[in-house]
Amino acid sequence: MNIAAVVILYHPGVETVANIDTYCNQVEKVYVFDNTEQVSIIKEMLLLKPGLLYFHDGKNEGIAARLNTAAQMAVAQGYEWLLMMDQDSSFTPLMIDNYLSCFNQYKNSEPVVMFGVNFEQDFQPAIAGCNPVFTNELITSGTLLNLSKFKKIGLFDENLFIDGVDHEYAIRSLLAGYKMIQFPHIQLSHQLGTLVKRASIKTLFLVKKVKKLHAPLRCYYIYRNNLYLQKKYKNINLVDMQKLNKIAQSTITTNFFYGRNVLKLIHYLLLAKKDFRNNKMGKCAGN
DSSP: OOOEEEEEEEEOOOOHHHHHTTTTTSSHHHHHHHHEOOOOOHHHHHHSTTTTTEOSSSOOOOOOHHHHHHHHHHHHHHOSSEEETTOOOOOOOHHHHHHHHHHOOSOOOOOOEEEEEETTTTOOOOSSSOOOEESSSSOSEEEEEEEHHHHOOOOOOOOOOTHHHHHHHHHHHTTOOOEEEEEEEEOOOOSEEEEEEOOOOOGTTTEEEEEOOOOOOHHHHHHHHHHHHHTTTTTTTOOOHHHHHHHHHHHHHHHHHHSSOOHHHHHHHHHHHHHHHHOSSSSOOTO
């Protein structure tokens, strides 16, 4: 199968070990990069797993830089594909088996740079089978990266640090003439933000709604990196930049009305705009 995997940690809990267990035996090697400043509580548990390599330097280097390191290591060690995972992502045994089966069965994979799955939390597969479809974007987690194409497309954009890394790489992949395939009936368990049920001033605090919220610092990256992507690809039509812009704006608006730390959110949004204008990318210096 010739697949390695990478998972990037940041203050992981013991549940992360269980998440890694859902796919570690299905690949030949797992690279674990721990961005936690201190030694993680699960380090010793991870070191007991065969085929797992654990890296920790006490620095938070974000997502893009760690993905680049893992991909380069996998290439140097002769792997052809890299399964990219988040610490809060997992598969059921059936789903990972089906995923790899669909991947191996797919014909004409030469122009494909990435294979991915469905990550919607309310997903209910209506039919069985692979049913591959072309897509313009895939989230990083759960995606299989073609390392031969990685060598041609280039590194993940480290200016983004953590947010929009997948969007940017998808754009470059499409511009390079490659395709992305999603198996819509293969589900990844993946947590995007924190779900809450709250009222807001928009409904005069009379109606509670389920909303997905992010920490103010994460909103900093969402806002700043969206500005960066809109500028970098302003003349590109392969990916709907207006759609990405609307998603970012909607995320910020939701956090503004339903979050509980509006002043901190405003602080980070103002800082994000200032940093973008001053071309300060990478890790937020104001954290």
